[in-house]
Amino acid sequence: MKKIALAAAVSVAASAAFAGNVSEPVVDVVEVVEESSSSSSGALLPILALLIVGAAVAASD
Helix, strand or coil: CHHHHHHHHHHHHHHHHCCCCCCCCCCCCCCCCCCCCCCCCCCHHHHHHHHHHHHHHHHHC
């Protein structure tokens, strides 16, 4: 009876000891890609056109 209890205790201890793994955890790398557009890039052309028209009006006086 003692041998059966000892065998059961050893098997439970052995299964708990080998249940986990000591290797490094696998971490998924997530790349975040940010678009390089800004809100001022859409306003550049109208501002440039306004400056050219303003310079043309000032030069015609």
